[in-house]
Amino acid sequence: MLYGTMKVAIGGPLKVAFRPWVEGLENIPATGPAILASNHLSFSDSFFLPAVLDRKVTFIAKAEYFTTPGVKGRLTAAFFKGVGQLPVDRSGARGAGEAAVKSGLEVLERGELFGIYPEGTRSPDGRLYRGKPGGLARVALASGAPVIPVAMIDTEKIQPPGKVVPKLMRPGIRIGRPLDFSRYQGLEHDRFVLRALTDEVMYEIMKLSGQEYVDIYATAAKRQLAEAAKTAKKDLRDQRDQNDTADGRGTQA
Template sequence: MKFSIGGSLKLAFRPWVEGLENVPADGPAILASNHLSFSDSFFLPAVLDRKVTFIAKAEYFTTPGVKGKLTAAFFKGVGQLPVDRSGVRGAGDAAIRAGIEVVEKGGLFGIYPEGTRSPDGRLYRGKPGGLARVALATGAPVIPVAMIDTEKIQPPGKVVPKLMRPGIRIGRPLDFSRYHGMEGDRFILRSVTDEVMYEIMKLSGQEYVDIYATAAKRRIADAEKAAKAERAELEKAQKAAQAELEKAQKAEKSAQEERSA
């Protein structure tokens, strides 16, 4: 199913790729990519000969009915791995365990260090909890990846994608084996993550923002909420002013009618 989906995507969108030679023909590796669109997890596997396993919400695989079964089959076909988000720390620990398992079996594990899609096309600070821990626990090389223009194909909230050519740049593998077994050191985790994000920034050409994307989304949501409240207050004031104007006009008209009488 991966090849049929991948072939259809390549035929329809004709993605261009640079650096395919940096992905090993076999053996374990971690693909660390920026995240611009829901479709990133489909375009990257489509251009590779090997299967890439990403983490996906377990809900995608357990929805009942025909639609749920089709969704589950699709996500399995493109290499998505279900992760149960229940528990004290949610998906974090489960995703790390799943990633380690994929890598230890000699597979390619795909991960988005930002943790969520970019809200505005810029590159945000990487979260050290997932990528770095999997890399240090396994000793596998980390391959930085830059998705180009996928946010233009399928912006957040859009269901029907726009037909245009996305790009994928794959960088040289980064070796963090010198830190193997040090995944409990938060300073090492931060250093490893920042090094990977720097390479992704160079590949993608994105502006880098040194805050988490989740925080940026909250700021944007708060700003939109404040703007909406301000518009509502303005509309309320305009309606009040209009009502006062109509009241004054009515009073003036009544006064004129009295003078005429």
């Protein structure tokens, strides 16, 4: 009931304001479990995709969204529960992976749609990064559910980092044909199989999205960008110190 209420309250205005275009809705099964594996460009991806679907889709979200104290924290928790997101403790990499798999299997066992971002985090620059095999592949093989590749398009342009007011523009969603991985059944502990399955899904997402593919994890790319920004900041500070020193010598001369 809460999901339906929030879908009307949020999904309706989203569709009216942004008018997202959608291709491939016929690839979403009318009933039964399925995994929606999507690229991840924006915080809003988890809202736009459910808004255009007739069926409920459940994503996982950071546990912090559900445990923050105070009135604001309770409202945030109610909001995320209402839009179909499940809390997962991501404080430890291994624990987070196990929790994601467990949550995904529970959703699929109920015959529902489970949404997952194989990249593990949002793209830092709009490119498509290597998928992490621990969640998507394990859930797919353990459940036997089909994997449906999804491409979110231009959602990162609606509200770039640092922008408070979203830009009114039309994002897109392309939904690919379901992928059957029954040929790998029983091999969910084979790391080469997990890697192959994940790479196949990422290739389909790349074809749908048209993104440039980068064969490293997005988390590693974010670290590289942060280190580069830190280095650039230090270089700028050092240059200013040198200029100040030169100015001081010039004044004394």
